[in-house]
């Protein structure tokens with residue numbers, strides 16, 4: 001357990017934040033001047049408080065201007081519990097290791113075959129394709145072309161540099177709105193129509209049965225788009241990048257069994273969390289609280305010494321979870337965590353077996369203020385071509 005040895009010479013990163021995303025994370029999120037919570041115990045207390053209300057992902061704006069039914073991420077209390085209970089079956093362990101595992105394997109095979117045929121591919125494009133296909137199955141967005149849908153979701157939820165000129169901001173906003181309309185027309189409405197004719201076992205069928213209208217279903221689909229598709233895509237790219245650069249970590253991943261592989265992936269996610277801030281309001285407390293996931297995950301009282309180093313043998317106690325706060329905590333804790341980890345494990349195992357695989361170009365690290373997380377683009381993989 002190298003990292004437990006202390007902060008001496010064995011732990012060269014102890015004094016500095018050596019994460020790949022350390023510098024870019026200073027850009028922050030869409031909430032101005034939140035009251036930052038950086039210690040794990042305080043973060044857990046806020047997220048587990050029965051009175052905390054969602055204040056991120058533009059939820060305040062959505063509540064103020066909308067009388068619509070709210071997406072699961074914005075609900076609280078009894079109504080939230082009811083929706084979580086009703087959708088829990090889509091994330092049950094048996095479903096993850098059965099129905100979704102088969103889909104992940106089939107999709108992985110297709111993507112790897114394409115990589116081998118062409119001799120090169122962008123890692124982040126492969127990750128997006130996989131993440132969108134799997135989440136689309138859970139949500140029920142299966143009546144349109146997944147690659148085109150992935151492009152639309154990328155424009156709607158993506159970050160990129162914030163324009164400095166008002167006119168450019170307006171153009172960007174209009175582009176997003178245009179894509180939201182397309183997403184509704186091309187992806188969401190056909191899925192609703194198919195499920196009205198023949199309900200299935202997915203989120204959209206559940207929402208139709210609950211009386212949600214098309215606009216309300218659209219907003220829930222966008223929530224899953226940001227919470228499930230975009231996050232998983234970034235994480236697969238990050239885990240692939242780190243292991244391509246660190247052969248010892250990769251060898252360890254390949255030699256591990258399924259359970260230990262997931263522990264290793266969760267450790268990478270702890271160090272490089274995709275969602276960097278979680279926002280809440282608490283009655284009686286002024287302003288918006290910003291749970292600093294990046295700081296809480298590096299809290300030595302939970303992570304141990306040398307918290308910025310990836311160390312799968314860190315031995316974080318089960319009660320904290322190996323990814324610490326990277327999937328949130330309390331009532332909104334991510335229901336898709338196991339799907340995301342299995343997906344990443346299956347895909348990367350197959351990828352690392354590709355003959356002659358090389359990371360020709362490391363990704364550029366950008367920032368997405370909506371999820372306060374990193375965006376990795378342009379990671380070029382090459383390999384021996386299949387005959």
Ligand code: HEM
Nearest residue numbers: 072073135227228231232235274275327328332334336340
């Ligand atoms: C590595 C991948 C993922 C990461 C890092 C992640 C992270 C998170 C975090 C931090 C939250 C809590 C947000 C808050 O409390 O404000 C969350 C919630 C959520 N996630 Fe994930 N997520 C991932 C994958 C997925 C997947 C694959 C799905 C489904 C297909 C999913 C669906 C959701 C949903 C529906 C919520 C809202 C739950 C609620 O409000 O009760 N996520 N996620």
